[in-house]
Amino acid sequence: MIWQLDLIILALVVICALAAINVRDLLGASVIFGVYSFLMCLLWAEMGAVDVAFTEATVGAGVSTILFIAAIFRTTRRSKD
């Protein structure tokens, strides 16, 4: 565990989380959410939880992003609020 690397990745995670809830374009938000998942995966792998990092990389960054995009294609792309 290197705490400087932890801090950098954690700051990027917070930035991605804030961006994902503030972006108006839902397709962009889901892509940023995939980036967030991958950074979480990096953080967990760096902290030694390789199994959790593997699950996050396959489910969070891989399949759930595809499912979000499939759902957005069937509904509307612009958020109303």
Place this chain on the structure above:
Amino acid sequence: MRRFREQVQNTEGGTDLIIRTSVRLMVPFIQLFGLYVIVHGHYSPGGGFQGGVLLGSAFILLALAYGVEYSKKYMSEFANFLTVNIGVFIFVGFGILCALVGGFFLDYGAMANVFPMPLPEWRYWGVFVVEVGVGMGVMGIMVSLYWDLASAGSRKEGL
């Protein structure tokens, strides 16, 4: 190489030639990696769930590039139904079998009462059987989730 090129060019549907070619190249390796993760899951990172998601995402990639109809040629809806149900049956059936022979639910060591194999060996292979069941179930559910979401429930055409 020539056979591969003809296969890519002759399949109708789908989108771009580059996307179709790269998907055709990537899918076998993703499936091989998924099988590796399931088989080595009980003593290294990974396991039934992650390997099942990898196997399912290979089919999702195929359905994404070629359309839902084309991916059904490789795994029909009935095969998907059978995969999910056999996976759940392996998981629950092995757990209840362990409970029937004198242990708890999913207590693999109890199988040593009926089938003579050392206790650590039973623990080792019991986890393996359960991981195979979990992998089959997760793979089928991931594929059918994508089919239903991408075609709005009709399972006829993709995105």
